[in-house]
Amino acid sequence: MSAEANMEKAKSIKTLTAIQSEVESSNKIALSVDCVIFGFDENKLKVLLIRSDLKKYLGKWSLLGDLVRPDEDLDTSAYRILKQRTGLNDVYLEQVHTFGTVNRHPAGRVVTVTYCSLINVQHHKLNILDNELHWHDIKNVTDLAFDHQQIFDNCYQRLQKRIQEHPLGFNLLPKKFSLRELQNLYEAILDTKMDRRNFRKKFFSMDFLIDIDEMEQDVPHRPGKLYKFNYEKYEKKKKKWIGIDF
Amino acid sequence: MSAEANMEKAKSIKTLTAIQSEVESSNKIALSVDCVIFGFDENKLKVLLIRSDLKKYLGKWSLLGDLVRPDEDLDTSAYRILKQRTGLNDVYLEQVHTFGTVNRHPAGRVVTVTYCSLINVQHHKLNILDNELHWHDIKNVTDLAFDHQQIFDNCYQRLQKRIQEHPLGFNLLPKKFSLRELQNLYEAILDTKMDRRNFRKKFFSMDFLIDIDEMEQDVPHRPGKLYKFNYEKYEKKKKKWIGIDF
DNA sequence: GAATTAATGTGTTAATTTTACACATTAATT
């Protein structure tokens, strides 16, 4: 390689000290977090949306988001937003993808990091009395503000994939649940019908269900047994599996 | 809910117009892209690293990264960086995760979006003559600058997972390859030994291999048949699978 | 060039996992 070529190369590869000065310059970008919050109610998978008040998207619904503060970890930011909107902090929350096309936001360049959360609708009803917030049946989620439709689709597909690898669904159910409720949830998320016997077999073989020796109450049919999720056992088993962010 | 409570709520839930003004304010963060570039050479999985010239990390190795430009899509930025470092642009490139703890970078608040790429070392030897760049055996990758060790570990684990779901490995091999080379690659990535017969059976049943009716040349043993990867067929099949970012 | 060596190339069987499928049981309702 010629000296000229090396010079050329040296120019094209930015050094870290160069980056350092750039960091201090105005070479910055607004960064936001958007949360796709799934719930499960009336046997339907729901997503929590907020009404957009931006002129361009007046009347449209959008995801729950906010700018990341300069002194705030990314994950912390996601938890803050979730907390602000739902009052909840002890939930499954996972980073999904970062969206950063130049013109995705009408207010200027905003890169957004998406997080996904699964919460129990029944336990947090009080937090969504606000008119601006609403649980939407995911079947009716279309035409969101900004690129939020794309973000939602991405998260939903990811949820469909991950629920088949990990028993995340428990986060959407009450502490005590019947196997029928569990199956309804899976059928709603995956948009498919499953064989009841094979479904039960599969979950029992996973060995994450604790038989609490209680029955459903006030159901208009033969009550089913109630179970709790064995988080402890799950956490132990997770460590033995291969993967990143269990 | 009382009027006061509603006021309180209105304050805590930031409106989009509020965000708009914030976007224009100084509430911005430096955003970078870091690329974890995997290669395969001498039957070893390698990762391309650059020598850090930041005082704090003098002598340490780091990932290839650069700040995202305000007028540049995130993906575009990743491709630009890859192109700058390797001269390559037509490769598999995938966003992995975004790292954003406050103190991850000594130069200030820098949130970084990680991308992962698989390239063919043989085809791009010329681009890494630069002393500052080096292919590291992944077994010897420890103690990188910044939080790059964590980022690398994350990408490597993800690669291990994804290679089992998708035949990404072809991107690391020359256009023509033998089944032994392919298996060596998988064994290097997954750090395991596999049964040769089952491995071959599996790949043939996938039906992504084109028999080009050529044999290995200049090997010190019985030459094996050479194959090409059927990208077209793979692309077609991808569409039928469930998932996000195939 | 014959013998040796070290790799390629192939098929079957067992084990495991997944799928398909039917009937007895229970408790609420009529």
Added chain:
DNA sequence: AATTAATGTGTAAAATTAACACATTAATTC
């Protein structure tokens, strides 16, 4: 007491994965 609609369970077939051994080829050695 009879009816209804759900829960709860087991088995057989099918598909997938795992284990395993020997003949073949061409380069190398003698």
